[in-house]
Amino acid sequence: MMLVVFLLAVLPFSVAEAAEGVQVTVPELSSSDYPVIAGVNSRVAVWLAAQLHLWFAAFVLAVPIFVFIIESIGVWTRDQRYDEMAFEFIKVSITAYSLTAILGGLLAFSLFIFYPQLMTYLTGVFSESMFYYALLFFAESVTLYVYYYGWHWLQGGDKKWIHLTLGLLLNAVGTLLMLLANAWLTFMMSPNGVDTAGTFTGDTWGAIHNFLWNPINLHRVVANVAFGGSVVGAYAAFKFLSASGEDERAHYDWMGYNANFIAITALLPLPFAGYYLTAEIYEYSQQMGITLMGGVFAWLFIIQAVLIGTLFIAANYYLWCGMGRSEGAHRYYPYIKYIAFVIVASFLVWFTPHTLVLTNEELKALGGPYHKYLGSLGIMPAKNTAVNLMILFTAVSFLIYRRSNKLPTVSWVQTGNALQIALFVAGIANILILGIYYGYFTNTVYKVAASIPQVLTTLVVIVISTVIDSFLYKGAEEVAPLRWGRVPDRSQYALFLLAVAFTWLMGLMGYIRSGIRQHWHVTDVFRDNSVDAFTPTLGYAANVVSIGVVIFMAMVVFVFWISQVSSKKSYPEGYWKTA
Amino acid sequence: MTQFLKIAGFSLLVISLFATYSNLGIPQIKPAPPPSQESVDLSSMDMDSFISLGEKIYNTKGTCTLCHNELGGRAPMLDNLGEVVSARLEDAGYKGSAANVVDYIVESMNEPSAYVVKGFGKVGTNDQESPMPDVRSGSIGLSEAETLAIVAFLQDSSGLDVSIEIPSNVEEVAEVPEEVPVSTGGQGGQRAKYASAEEIVATLGCGACHKIAEFEGAIGPDLRLIGQSRDAEHLRQSILDPNADITEGFVAMMPPIYGDQLFASELEMLVEYMASLK
Amino acid sequence: MFAVGLVVFSLVFLALDYFVMGAQGLSLVFEH
Numbered sequence: 045m046m047l048v049v050f051l052l053a054v055l056p057f058s059v060a061e062a063a064e065g066v067q068v069t070v071p072e073l074s075s076s077d078y079p080v081i082a083g084v085n086s087r088v089a090v091w092l093a094a095q096l097h098l099w100f101a102a103f104v105l106a107v108p109i110f111v112f113i114i115e116s117i118g119v120w121t122r123d124q125r126y127d128e129m130a131f132e133f134i135k136v137s138i139t140a141y142s143l144t145a146i147l148g149g150l151l152a153f154s155l156f157i158f159y160p161q162l163m164t165y166l167t168g169v170f171s172e173s174m175f176y177y178a179l180l181f182f183a184e185s186v187t188l189y190v191y192y193y194g195w196h197w198l199q200g201g202d203k204k205w206i207h208l209t210l211g212l213l214l215n216a217v218g219t220l221l222m223l224l225a226n227a228w229l230t231f232m233m234s235p236n237g238v239d240t241a242g243t244f245t246g247d248t249w250g251a252i253h254n255f256l257w258n259p260i261n262l263h264r265v266v267a268n269v270a271f272g273g274s275v276v277g278a279y280a281a282f283k284f285l286s287a288s289g290e291d292e293r294a295h296y297d298w299m300g301y302n303a304n305f306i307a308i309t310a311l312l313p314l315p316f317a318g319y320y321l322t323a324e325i326y327e328y329s330q331q332m333g334i335t336l337m338g339g340v341f342a343w344l345f346i347i348q349a350v351l352i353g354t355l356f357i358a359a360n361y362y363l364w365c366g367m368g369r370s371e372g373a374h375r376y377y378p379y380i381k382y383i384a385f386v387i388v389a390s391f392l393v394w395f396t397p398h399t400l401v402l403t404n405e406e407l408k409a410l411g412g413p414y415h416k417y418l419g420s421l422g423i424m425p426a427k428n429t430a431v432n433l434m435i436l437f438t439a440v441s442f443l444i445y446r447r448s449n450k451l452p453t454v455s456w457v458q459t460g461n462a463l464q465i466a467l468f469v470a471g472i473a474n475i476l477i478l479g480i481y482y483g484y485f486t487n488t489v490y491k492v493a494a495s496i497p498q499v500l501t502t503l504v505v506i507v508i509s510t511v512i513d514s515f516l517y518k519g520a521e522e523v524a525p526l527r528w529g530r531v532p533d534r535s536q537y538a539l540f541l542l543a544v545a546f547t548w549l550m551g552l553m554g555y556i557r558s559g560i561r562q563h564w565h566v567t568d569v570f571r572d573n574s575v576d577a578f579t580p581t582l583g584y585a586a587n588v589v590s591i592g593v594v595i596f597m598a599m600v601v602f603v604f605w606i607s608q609v610s611s612k613k614s615y616p617e618g619y620w621k622t623a
Numbered sequence: 624m625t626q627f628l629k630i631a632g633f634s635l636l637v638i639s640l641f642a643t644y645s646n647l648g649i650p651q652i653k654p655a656p657p658p659s660q661e662s663v664d665l666s667s668m669d670m671d672s673f674i675s676l677g678e679k680i681y682n683t684k685g686t687c688t689l690c691h692n693e694l695g696g697r698a699p700m701l702d703n704l705g706e707v708v709s710a711r712l713e714d715a716g717y718k719g720s721a722a723n724v725v726d727y728i729v730e731s732m733n734e735p736s737a738y739v740v741k742g743f744g745k746v747g748t749n750d751q752e753s754p755m756p757d758v759r760s761g762s763i764g765l766s767e768a769e770t771l772a773i774v775a776f777l778q779d780s781s782g783l784d785v786s787i788e789i790p791s792n793v794e795e796v797a798e799v800p801e802e803v804p805v806s807t808g809g810q811g812g813q814r815a816k817y818a819s820a821e822e823i824v825a826t827l828g829c830g831a832c833h834k835i836a837e838f839e840g841a842i843g844p845d846l847r848l849i850g851q852s853r854d855a856e857h858l859r860q861s862i863l864d865p866n867a868d869i870t871e872g873f874v875a876m877m878p879p880i881y882g883d884q885l886f887a888s889e890l891e892m893l894v895e896y897m898a899s900l901k
Numbered sequence: 902m903f904a905v906g907l908v909v910f911s912l913v914f915l916a917l918d919y920f921v922m923g924a925q926g927l928s929l930v931f932e933h
Contacts, residue, residue, distance in 0.1 A: 240759040241766055286626045330837065334825040339818055340654040347645050398819075459902045466906025474914040486931040487847055488837055497921040501914055540630055544637045563657030568764050572657070579654035586645030590638050597634055601627075 068168030070242035070570045071161050078574040079158060086158035087576040088588060093154045095554050095592045096599070097147035099271075099547065102264070104144050105218045106272020107137045108191075110306045112211040119204060129299060131195050136279055138192060139603045145181075159574075162565045169237075169244045169251050170228055177224045180217055187214040219265070226260050227252040232566045233557070234328045242569035255328040259321040260557075266310050266317050271546050273307030278543035279604050281536035284529075293529035300539055301366060301528075307542065308359050308438065312506070315352075315431050316499050325560075332567070336560055344556055344582055346397050349427075351549040353391035356434050358541040360387055363441045365535035371524035373448035379440075386437045390430035398422025425483025428495045432475045432502045439506045440468070443513060450520040460516040464509055471505035474498075547596060551589035559585070655815040665768065665789055670775070673789050677776030680769050685758060686828060687773070690842065692878070698755070698842075699740045704728065704781040711738055716750075725787055728774045732758045732765070745841040754841045756831075817889050820896030827881060835900075843877060844870045850901040858897045862890065 078086060111130045118126030156163050167174060191210040198207035235242065237250025244251065280300035287293045326333030335341060364380050367373035396418050420426070443464075454460070475498050482494035561567055563577040663676065681687045690698035708724045711717060719737030721727040730737050735755035744750030758765045765773070768790045778785045817823045821836055830838020835846040849858065860867055865877035885893065919929050 240764070282626070282630060285630070326837075331825060334821060337821075339822040339825075340652055340815075342818055343649045343652065346649060347641075350644060351641065462902040463906040466903050467910050470907055470910035470914055473911070474918065478918065482931070490927060490931055492837075493922060493925045493927050496925065497914075497918045500917055500921060504913075504917065537630075537633060540633055541637060544634050545641075548638060548641050562654075577657045581651045581653055582649060583646035583651050586642050590642040593638050594635070601631075 066244065066246040068165060068244040070165060070566070073161055073571070073573045075573055075575050077161060079160065081157060085576065086154075086574065090151070090154045090158060091555075091558070091588060092592050092595070093147060093151040094558075095551055095589070096596055097144065097151045098554055099550065099592075099596045100140055100144040100147055100599075101222070102268040102550065103272050103275055104137060104140050105222055105265075106268040106270075107133055107140075107276070108188075108211060108214045108218060109269055110273065112208070112215055114302070115208065115211060119208065125298075129302065132299070133276055134192055134195075136276065136604060136607045139606045140600075141188060143599060143603065159565070162570065165242075165566075165570060166228060166232075169231070170248070172248055173224045173227060173252065177221060180221055180224075183217045184214070184221065187217055222264060223257075223261055224252075226264065227254070227257055229557075230254050230256040230260050233561055234325075235566050235569050238569060240569075242566060255324055256321070259317075259324040263314075263317040263321050266314055267550070270307050270310035270314060271550055273303050273305075273310060274539075274543040274546040275600065277303035277307060277539045278600075279303075281539035282604070284536050285533060290529055295528075297369075297528045297531055300536065304359065304362055304539060304542070307546070308442075311355065311359070312435050312438070315435070319495065319499075329567070332560055335562070336556070340579060341556055341560065343397070344552065344585075346395060347582065347586070348549065348552060349391075349395040351545055351552065352431075353395060354545045355542060355549070356387055356391065356438060358538045358545065360384070360438055360441050362535050362538040362542070363438075363445050365531055365538065367445055367448050368532070369526045369528065369530050370449035372450070373445075376444045376448055379444060383437050383441055387434055390434045390437075393421050393430040394427050394434075396421045396426075420484070423483065423491070425479045425491050425494065428498055429475055429479030429483070432479075432498050433472070436468070436472065436475070436502050436505060439509065443509060446513065447517070449522055449524055449526045450517055451523045452516050452520050454516060454518065457516065460512060464512055464516075467505055467509055467512070471501050474501045544593070544597070547593050548589060551592050552586070555585045555589060652818055653815055666791055668789055670785055670789065673772055674775045674779045674785065677772035677774070678780075680765070681773050681776055684763070684769070685765060685773060686763055686831075688878075690755070690831065699743055701777055702781055704777060705783045711740075714738070723786075724778065724783065725774055728777055729770060731755075732770055732773070754831075816886060817892070820893045823885065823889060823893050824896075827884060832877070835897075844873060846897060846900065848900055850898045853898070855894050855898045859890065859894045862893065 080086075111134045114126050114130040114133070118124065118130060187210055191207065191214050194207065194210075198204065198210075231237075231251050231254050234255040235251070236254035237247035237252075238244045277300050280296045280303055284293055284296035284300060287296055322333070322336065325336060337345065360383065364384075367376065367380075398419060452460070478494045478498045478501070482490045486494075559579060561572075562579050563572050564570065565572045665673075668676070691701055692698075704724060708727050712721060712727060717738045719727070719730045719734060721730045721737075727738075734757065735753035736751070739750045739753045741750055743753070745752045745754045756763065758770065771787055771790055774787055775785045775789075778787075817826065824830065824836055824838070829835055829846075830840045832840040832842035833844065833846045834840060853861070857868075863879070863882040865879055866875040869875050882890070922929055
């Protein structure tokens with residue numbers, strides 16, 4: 045589907061010839077060229093508008109993806125619970141669409157008001173795609189409204205196929221919208237299709253298809269699903285905690301589990317999408333890459349490590365709590381501590397910095413810029429090893445969870461289990477050897493290159509183990525049924541932690557994406573000469589992100605509340621005239 | 624409602640933990656302010672001023688003197704262009720498309736491999752590839768006007784008549800990465816410190832000549848495993864006084880300027896980093 | 902069976918390492 049969308053996006057631009065006589069040049073600005081309005085800090089205004097828009101946009105792009113998948117599963121299994129859950133997901137998020145649009149409008153207005161010359165330049169370069177972008181909202185609205193409002197009308201047989209097609213179209217349009225917008229912001233980071241002075245002479249496709257366009261496209265599609273899943277999971281968690289009655293608890297427990305499953309499945313490949321993005325940043329400009337990972341933004345990635353560690357620990361904790369739904373899980377409890385140990389240890393490795401910023405006394409006391417023993421854990425091979433292990437052991441938690449209420453009935457149980465253990469042992473050994481040998485006994489080229497077989501090992505282990513288990517548990521006996529609703533309340537707090545951490549992390553990453561441009565509106569081409577052109581400290585950035593998260597969560601609460609309100613009814617006594 | 628308040632409280636707590644960690648748990652590095660820009664009005668310039676501008680860019684933003692200098696060795700001197708250019712254009716090994724001195728100079732800056740002077744090519748390429756970067760690219764980033772200013776300077780310093788015209792429509796900017804004072808209360812005139820040895824290596828351009836980190840400079844010794852053969856003391860001396868001990872097979876051409884460009888703690892950080900390259 | 906599995910999977914990963922490093926122009930064992 046991505047390919048279809050990609051072609052749709054590319055066709056108009058690659059087929060059309062460059063317009064005759066197009067010439068968009070970069071102006072030279074001074075601080076007085078930037079409007080000051082009502083004492084508002086322009087940068088913070090645009091920053092918050094953009095980030096809020098991005099959070100909502102990510103959410104409304106993600107929901108149709110997993111709603112479509114869940115609806116399809118429902119059609120395939122003919123289990124209506126899936127159909128109803130899919131509908132509930134989209135119902136919950138419907139208000140989010142208008143909020144996304146409102147915030148998009150706010151962002152656009154802020155950009156034009158506070159940065160008029162920049163927008164003149166960008167609209168000059170991207171006039172066509174911006175025009176298509178605006179028109180596409182008609183398609184988005186039509187598909188969304190018919191898909192949602194027609195859910196219970198388009199049921200059964202051909203009508204269901206039509207409905208599914210609408211879902212697919214909704215996803216295609218949404219993705220296309222994102223691809224177009226991604227072109228504008230990645231152009232600002234890694235401009236293409238313009239000469240060294242930034243003059244644009246009509247190469248629209250060149251401007252769109254810049255270095256970072258596809259890496260951002262990939263990263264955002266996957267990250268949106270992870271983020272969206274976590275937000276819906278938070279909704280389910282809230283409904284679970286305020287449920288009245290066993291049935292409601294069971295329903296929302298199930299919903300939370302599915303939302304978490306979606307979020308974690310999308311989380312697992314995310315580090316690699318991020319790695320690819322960073323590799324492309326290095327390809328585009330070594331300077332930018334070094335500033336990102338080894339310069340002023342280096343410590344930001346330690347904050348990121350803390351956030352990601354939180355995500356993995358919360359996700360695993362939720363799974364371990366969930367094992368309590370079935371008595372059959374007791375036999376697996378002893379393994380949890382080992383998984384927990386590996387995950388926490390990996391997190392600690394990931395969070396260890398390499399080069400420390402030290403005063404002269406600290407430098408003398410430490411005997412160098414790196415800690416004698418721990419410093420070596422700060423380099424990339426150690427981090428890659430740690431993240432691969434975290435992902436692998438999360439997969440183990442999943443495997444155990446899925447097995448907890450079943451007893452296999454096939455004849456080759458012993459063999460199957462032995463194979464599984466052998467697979468994991470071999471895989472983990474390979475990851476460790478790759479990380480340690482190439483990481484500490486070779487050179488930079490090998491170190492970087494070794495990360496690829498490491499990640500492929502993880503993927504191979506996950507795929508093969510899933511396949512083995514699915515065959516192993518074919519026709520399995522349910523030992524002790526999964527009792528939906530039978531989870532401790534603290535498991536739901538793990539879901540809230542997941543949603544908050546995901547949101548905050550996304551805000552932090554939004555900052556780095558924009559901040560890496562430093563004093564440029566468009567890197568190396570259009571200089572930012574406003575008073576806010578300086579790069580702020582990380583603490584400042586974290587504060588702005590935090591404020592954004594609070595505003596976002598408040599708006600999300602509103603979205604969820606509204607989805608309930610339409611079914612509330614009041615019957616005021618004696619209010620209405622009787623016939 | 625209680626549930627909602629409990630959850631809201633929990634979420635606010637988590638957010639404040641992340642914010643607190645970001646403010647107090649990590650060093651608050653104040654990034655260097657944006658480099659100051661000098662806006663130059665070309666329309667009112669005479670040729671002498673334009674040539675001086677070219678010389679200034681040649682010595683600062685262009686980073687030309689890093690390699691093109693009298694210590695000799697890995698980049699040809701540029702004061703004899705009048706004598707050599709026409710022969711080079713006729714040379715069988717010439718891969719470019721310039722027809723005159725001005726075009727040749729511009730081409731050398733934008734596509735340095737179009738002609739590589741014998742003995743100055745990248746090691747192992749038989750003088751087919753130049754180690755010089757395209758001056759329009761990222762970290763140097765010369766504009767067309769800045770390039771022309773350098774052309775004017777080079778023509779003039781080679782004793783030729785300056786045959787170009789001062790560009791008129793382009794308002795040119797010569798960005799001078801100065802050390803702008805950071806207002807850290809009482810410190811006065813101090814730039815923000817480098818955060819890592821890798822940043823020093825990248826910013827000071829070590830990779831232009833050396834193989835180090837991910838750079839593939841082909842002019843000086845390969846430093847990727849230098850910690851195996853040199854200790855910290857030796858490395859420190861090599862940075863501060865590069866010509867005191869020259870590695871066999873290389874010539875004395877590393878500028879002795881880096882000691883003045885680093886704070887003592889940054890020098891130590893760099894030395895420790897290089898000593899750990901094993 | 903565990904031993905057999907271990908050998909088989911180790912060979913699989915060895916092959917994976919060999920081909921993936923090879924695709925990047927590198928040998929399995931580091932050459933100075």
